[in-house]
Structures are given as C-alpha cells and as structure tokens.
Amino acid sequence: MSKNFFEIKDVTFAIGGKNKVNDVNISIKNEGDTICILGPSGIGKTTMLRTIAGLEKINKGEIILKDKVISSNKIHIEPEKRNIALSFQENSLFPHYSVDKNIHLGIKKNSSTDKNINSKEIIKILNIEDILSKYPHQISAGEAQRASLARSLISQPDLLLLDEPLSNVDQSFKEDIQVALKQLLNKNKITTIVVTHDSYEAFYLGSKCALVLDNEVKQFDDPYNVYHFPNSVEVVNFLNRGILLPAKVTGGNSLENDDLGIIKGKFIKHYPTGSNVKLLLQPEDLEHDDDSNLKLEVVDRKFRGTNFIYTLKTPSNRLIPVAVHSHHWEQHEVNEKFGIKRPIELEHIVCF
Amino acid sequence: MRINFWFISSLFVSLIIIVPILTVFSSFFENTTNYFEILKNTFLFEYTLNSICLLVSVLFLTFIIGTGSAYLVSFYEFPLSNFFKWALILSFAVPPYIYAYSLTAFFENYGTAYTILKNLFGEANYNSHIPKFDGMLGSILSISFSLFGYVYILTRASFLYQSQQLIDLGKNLGFSSYKSFYSIILPSARPAIVAGLSLVAMETLAEFGAVDFFSINTLTTGIYNSWIAFDDLAFANQLSFFLLLFIFALFIIENLSRKKAKYHFNSRGGFKRKEKFKLSKSKALLAFIFCFLVFFLSFLFPLSQMLYWTIKFPENLFDLDIVNLLLNTIYLVFLSSIILILFSLISNYGNRVSNNKILNLLSTLSISGYAIPGVILAVAFITFIAWFDETIIKTLGFLSIKKIFFGSILGLVLVYFIRFYSLAFNGIKSGYEKININVDESAYLLGYSKRKTFMNIHIPFLRNSLLFVGILISLEIIRELPITLILRPFNFETFATTAYISASEDLLEAAAVPSLFLILIAAFFIMITSKYILRDNNE
Numbered sequence: 088m089s090k091n092f093f094e095i096k097d098v099t100f101a102i103g104g105k106n107k108v109n110d111v112n113i114s115i116k117n118e119g120d121t122i123c124i125l126g127p128s129g130i131g132k133t134t135m136l137r138t139i140a141g142l143e144k145i146n147k148g149e150i151i152l153k154d155k156v157i158s159s160n161k162i163h164i165e166p167e168k169r170n171i172a173l174s175f176q177e178n179s180l181f182p183h184y185s186v187d188k189n190i191h192l193g194i195k196k197n198s199s200t201d202k203n204i205n206s207k208e209i210i211k212i213l214n215i216e217d218i219l220s221k222y223p224h225q226i227s228a229g230e231a232q233r234a235s236l237a238r239s240l241i242s243q244p245d246l247l248l249l250d251e252p253l254s255n256v257d258q259s260f261k262e263d264i265q266v267a268l269k270q271l272l273n274k275n276k277i278t279t280i281v282v283t284h285d286s287y288e289a290f291y292l293g294s295k296c297a298l299v300l301d302n303e304v305k306q307f308d309d310p311y312n313v314y315h316f317p318n319s320v321e322v323v324n325f326l327n328r329g330i331l332l333p334a335k336v337t338g339g340n341s342l343e344n345d346d347l348g349i350i351k352g353k354f355i356k357h358y359p360t361g362s363n364v365k366l367l368l369q370p371e372d373l374e375h376d377d378d379s380n381l382k383l384e385v386v387d388r389k390f391r392g393t394n395f396i397y398t399l400k401t402p403s404n405r406l407i408p409v410a411v412h413s414h415h416w417e418q419h420e421v422n423e424k425f426g427i428k429r430p431i432e433l434e435h436i437v438c439f
Numbered sequence: 440m441r442i443n444f445w446f447i448s449s450l451f452v453s454l455i456i457i458v459p460i461l462t463v464f465s466s467f468f469e470n471t472t473n474y475f476e477i478l479k480n481t482f483l484f485e486y487t488l489n490s491i492c493l494l495v496s497v498l499f500l501t502f503i504i505g506t507g508s509a510y511l512v513s514f515y516e517f518p519l520s521n522f523f524k525w526a527l528i529l530s531f532a533v534p535p536y537i538y539a540y541s542l543t544a545f546f547e548n549y550g551t552a553y554t555i556l557k558n559l560f561g562e563a564n565y566n567s568h569i570p571k572f573d574g575m576l577g578s579i580l581s582i583s584f585s586l587f588g589y590v591y592i593l594t595r596a597s598f599l600y601q602s603q604q605l606i607d608l609g610k611n612l613g614f615s616s617y618k619s620f621y622s623i624i625l626p627s628a629r630p631a632i633v634a635g636l637s638l639v640a641m642e643t644l645a646e647f648g649a650v651d652f653f654s655i656n657t658l659t660t661g662i663y664n665s666w667i668a669f670d671d672l673a674f675a676n677q678l679s680f681f682l683l684l685f686i687f688a689l690f691i692i693e694n695l696s697r698k699k700a701k702y703h704f705n706s707r708g709g710f711k712r713k714e715k716f717k718l719s720k721s722k723a724l725l726a727f728i729f730c731f732l733v734f735f736l737s738f739l740f741p742l743s744q745m746l747y748w749t750i751k752f753p754e755n756l757f758d759l760d761i762v763n764l765l766l767n768t769i770y771l772v773f774l775s776s777i778i779l780i781l782f783s784l785i786s787n788y789g790n791r792v793s794n795n796k797i798l799n800l801l802s803t804l805s806i807s808g809y810a811i812p813g814v815i816l817a818v819a820f821i822t823f824i825a826w827f828d829e830t831i832i833k834t835l836g837f838l839s840i841k842k843i844f845f846g847s848i849l850g851l852v853l854v855y856f857i858r859f860y861s862l863a864f865n866g867i868k869s870g871y872e873k874i875n876i877n878v879d880e881s882a883y884l885l886g887y888s889k890r891k892t893f894m895n896i897h898i899p900f901l902r903n904s905l906l907f908v909g910i911l912i913s914l915e916i917i918r919e920l921p922i923t924l925i926l927r928p929f930n931f932e933t934f935a936t937t938a939y940i941s942a943s944e945d946l947l948e949a950a951a952v953p954s955l956f957l958i959l960i961a962a963f964f965i966m967i968t969s970k971y972i973l974r975d976n977n978e
Contacts, residue, residue, distance in 0.1 A: 142883070169884075173880070181882075
C-alpha cells in the first residue's frame, strides 16, 4: 500500500486518444499539502486534472487516493464517487441558480470528511458577499471563478483540484486572495493540486511544483529548487529567469567565461576541469559596482517595482540580465556603462 | 461503440423518420398508371413552372416585408414600434389557406369590399372595379403574408445581436446610414435572412391548402391529386421525388447559412446594446405606415374578415360542434407534444453524455423530417405501411396492421412526429447548448449521478425551452392541414380540416367560424411564445 496521501504512478494522461503527458510520477505525502502543476498553455495540465477527477480514463499506470486506487487501466471510480472537487478555469456555475444556491449546492449531506469548513468564512475571504443573490450571467468572469472556487471548497473534498484558479481575478486583489486561499487550505487541511502557468503563483501556493514540458514532467521539486536548481535547459527556458553562458570549468569551484572572466562558487553537480559547459546566470547573481573595471553596455532597463532589471551587452554580443534594487543610489540609462563587481562569486553554480 | 439505451432510442427515432424518405426514393423506379404518361406530356411542366413561379415571387415578397419590418423595429423608434415588434409575429396565426379564404371573401363579387362600398356610397356596380386576388396572385399574397414571419423573426434576432460597436465602427469610418445598412447591417444579417428565406421556400413548396383553394397546380397539389383523384400512389411518390430534390437543395443551403450565422452571435464580451434611433416626424410616420400595413394585411385583415362573417352568419357558429373540435385539437396537440418532447429530450441527452459520432449522425438524419412536405410524408407513410403489411405481416400469417395506422390517431401522431421532430429536437438542443459541459462535470464532481444531474440540473434549466418547444409544436399542429386531412380517423375533425372542407365545398361563410377559432387559439399561443422569441437583451 502507498504511504503517500495521493499518488500518480507511471500514468500517461491522454485525451481523445492522444497522449498529452507521459509516464507521470507525482505524489503528495501528507494530507493538507498543496502541489502545483506548472507548464505552458496546451501542454496537458488540464487533462491531468480532469483525469484525476475521473472525467477522463487512463490506460496506463494508476492513481491512488487515501490508499485506494481510483484510476487504472482496469479500475475507474466515477467522478461523483471520488470526493474530489475540481474548480474549472471557465465558468461552470449552474446558470439557473443564484450564486448563493450554486455555492451551497457544494455542501454534501453525508460527507465522510471530518473537516469543518465554514461557508461564511469562505464567502468573505473570496469577497463574493455582494454577488450572492445574482445569477451567473450577471457577474464578471473573475467573480464567477471565485464563486466556483467557493463551491469547490465548501464541498469538503478529499482532494481539491484548481485549474488556473485566479486567472480571471483582477491583479489588484489577486495577491490578497492567494494569501487567503493558502491560509484557508492550510487551516482546513485541504489537499490541493493547483494548475497554473504563472510561476510566481505556483511558487507561492505549492509546497512542491511539477513542471510539465515536452509531454513529460521535467522536474518535481520544491519551488526553491525549481527556481535555483533547474534540472534541464527546458526548465530554464520555461522559467525565463536567466540565461545560459558558455564557460570552461577551471577547477573544483571555479569556471571562466570569455566576457566575465573567472566566476567562483559551489557546483551543484561535478564537472571535470577543462569541460565546456553552459552556465546558468540569473538576474540576482551579479552585483552592481561602478568602481569595477568590468563594464558592460546597458541596452535595456525594466522597472519591476522593487528592482530594475538591466539588460547588459557583453563584448561577444550576449545579453545578460542583472537585478538592482530600485532604491540603489546610482542607476544607469540605456547606452551607459554598467560596472559589475569582481570577483564574481555565486551562491551555487548550475551548469548544463 | 457502446450500444446503450441512448443509442437504441436515437436509432429508433431515425428509422421512423428515414423510412418515408426511403419509400419515396425507392418508388421512383416503380411502374405507374397511364396517368403518369398523360401528365408527363401535359401538366408536369406546368406543375414545375407554377411551383417555381410561386417560390420566386413569395421569396421576393417575404424578403421585402420581413427584412424591412425587422430593420425598422430593430433600429428605430417610432409610434407603436414596441407593439409592432411582437405584433408582427401574429401573422403566424393565419395559415395561408385561411388567408386565401379571406382574400376571396373580401374581393369576390358581392363580397365584403362590395358591401363596404355599398354602405358608404350606395348601390352601384362596384364588382367590375374591385380587383380580384385569386389564382397565382392570390396564392402568392396568401403565402407571403402568412410566412414572412420566418424572415422577420430570424432577421430581427440577428439585428438584435448586432453590437452597437459594429455600427459605431461604420460611423467612425465615415459611412452614411444608407451605406452602413448596405455595408454592415445587411451583410452581417445575411445568414439569418437566408435561413428565414429557406424556411419560407420549404413551406411554400409544401403549401397545399391555399394553392389548392385557388386551383393552382403545383407539385404538391399534383401529389395529392394523383393519389386522391387518380388513386396512383406510385406516381404520387414519383412527384414527391422531384419535389424532395428541390427541398433537399434548400435544406442544405439553409443548414450551411445557419452554421455561418453562429459566427455573428457575440456571446462573450464585446457586446454593446444598440441605441435605437428616434425618427423625425415624417420618417416616423412612414415607418409607422409600413409596419401598420404589414400588421393589418397579415393579421387584422383575415381576422376581421373571419370575425365579420361569423357575426354575419351566426347560424354557422351554432351548427359547429366547437367543443368537440376544440377537444380533438387539444387531444392531438397534447399527445404529440408529449411524445415529441420526450423523445427529443432522450435524444439530446443521449448525444450529450455519450458524445458518439454515429449517434450525432442519426440525430442529424432525424431532423430532416421538417423539410419534407406533409403531403409527401402522409403518402409515403401510407405506401410504406401498405408495403409492410403486404410483404411482411401477411406473409408471416398475421392479421393486417393497416387499420392500426390508417385513419387512426396513432398513424396521425406518428406522421406529426416525423414532420415536427426537428422542431422539438432543435428547440431542446438550443437550450442544451447554453449549458456548458463544465456544468455537467461540476455536478458529477459535487456527487450528482447522471440521473440526478439530468433531473436536478438539466430539467430546471430547460424548463423554458420545453415550454417554448411545446407551444411551437402546438402552433404547428393547430395549423397543419394535409397530414390531418389524409390520415385523420373517420369523423375526426379539427378546426383546420373543418375550415378546409367547408371552403372546398364553396361554403366560405361556414369556413369562417373554424378559421376564426384557429386564428384566436394560434394567436394566444404566439403571444405566450413572443415573450421568448423577442427577448430584447443578449441573454
């Protein structure tokens, strides 16, 4: 028997006879944990959720919830008998019922769970008190999404599946809802799988993230590791938070790039001296220092609130991103020279 | 492929509907009596020419009346424009044959027009000055004023969903209102107009009562006469084959244009309610006169004529067993509606949950019945049952089944079923299309079984659609003539058949009472339906 609360073992997810994500192995160890499935649009994330919910069948592998196989090539427990809630990305409210009635349809009379979810609290947290008497066609897409989320939460599921839960929610209170949702899930110990293409949302909500790329789960790890220790070039490219520079390993803790010179740090994977590698350089890796003799030309500057992201051009025409705190005393304009502190020392060296 | 309840029921419905069509096609190669030879050399050309002449004229007239009135009430504000919006649909309450009786009654020698002139200006020979609307012209007018509603409703619905943004865009590009109409408004309503005209075309080719009354020989009356007068069922089927070819071409055009029409339905965002333009006094008067004339000619005129005769010849009112006619009509309406709605619901739900391609194809076949004229359906039904009885039942040594189907309510309701199934199926389908499949899945995930989802989610949501479909079916059955005429049990009459029989015996005054009741009942149903048809928002 599985020791995990939820587990996907060697499952190939398919829809309409077409394989979408192959040989997936993902697990949630403890009840109440949240994991995120992250990947570009159309990759099969929603198919994964639909399959877990029982709306699609599988031909390979098995899905186990609370030590019980709910899907395999032989077993398929009907969606209504799984006690899994799925909050759809698109409006799935019952059009002929008010929002209030829609939400309270989620309450199950004979629920087997011991959770004590307070519907009033959920309604308040999701800020839908004012639309309770309205009908689905009278509310916005964001409101419908929150009402649908409330209905799923109130149903006290063993497993909650959220498909891009906040994609239609206004940016202004998206973060507030994210915080409230996380607290709510933790407090009520609701085991959740969130599908999103927003890496920040995934990193915040999930204790672990599964990156789905090229028809497979490329990496399943905690958010810190996914960001700082991506296990493949594809993951680096998807996260788009750094660039890969050619370098040569010069020792046990150093390598050299033609433009930046010697770079020191701790390799997370061993490479023999003399090997040619691609070094992952993220915006926060380099430090600004105009007294340095290593100067690069600024070709672009993006204001990101807490910091500026400079794009610098190296002599070999490579573009390097560097983050500088927005309160930093001296900022640069495009075409100016930007100094980089030497020696360059990184927390960890990730190469491919 | 899973053979389940849904599959079998859809297959059953499709078989019932496909049989008469196959019968018509198969009988094309059968031998017929000499009548066919005579007709081929003499009247076949006339039948075809008359049908085409009628078709082209009716299409032209319904286009002008339907599109013109829809445009005026959708875009402009003028006296009673809100009233005309729904009142113009009342023309549906007057079937072409009753319109034909009214035309004749009003314009005939010593008719109502003569009486009015005599009362106004005294005794004189007005008959020679009063125009006569009979023959082909009478048929064209009767059919056009009765059927323009199809073009009006669909075009108006399309105009209703045209966003103000589209019109604003025209203004922004510097278009005059004339250019906006031709370059933006009309082209984007084109699929709806074509769909409306296709329905008119199918109904015109199928029209029996009015053309028969005016003694115009068309393919439809030819089918009826070859069967009734010459007892040549095979020839009736061969004529049907010709007519069906016409109709299938129209059916395809209609289907294609309706598919395109979907693209004009902006259901998600970007829709801005149109602001109606208030017309200046003189233009408002012209718009009012146009709409009033259409309303008067299509509804008030036949209604008043029938009412006038009913009052003038009250003995006809007492001679008629109205209670019995009413009960017969209600009986047919109730029975047919229940069966049609039940099967359409099963079929629609089956398609939804099983998502089976063969089932979808069967459903598409099943809705082709509406395109087939009632006369053909009735004749084909008789042909098939007679063949089935002779070759299968009697060969197996069983008693004849003809009596179960001929001249019986069962046979009548069965052919109604074939003819009006598409109406019920499509009505419920359009209701179902508004329920996103996510809704079903959400219900399952909330622990609802398929049955519970159907009962607790679908049925309450479809309640209005079901009511709407029920009313539409009722309206059709109340007005239906040829099927009822051919297949009704002995001594079983409806308002439609009573009116027809009286009129065919040249007793137009006697036809007035059942016609009046038919108009009033149909108008009552239309008034209820108009609430759904002409909802003035983008829900």
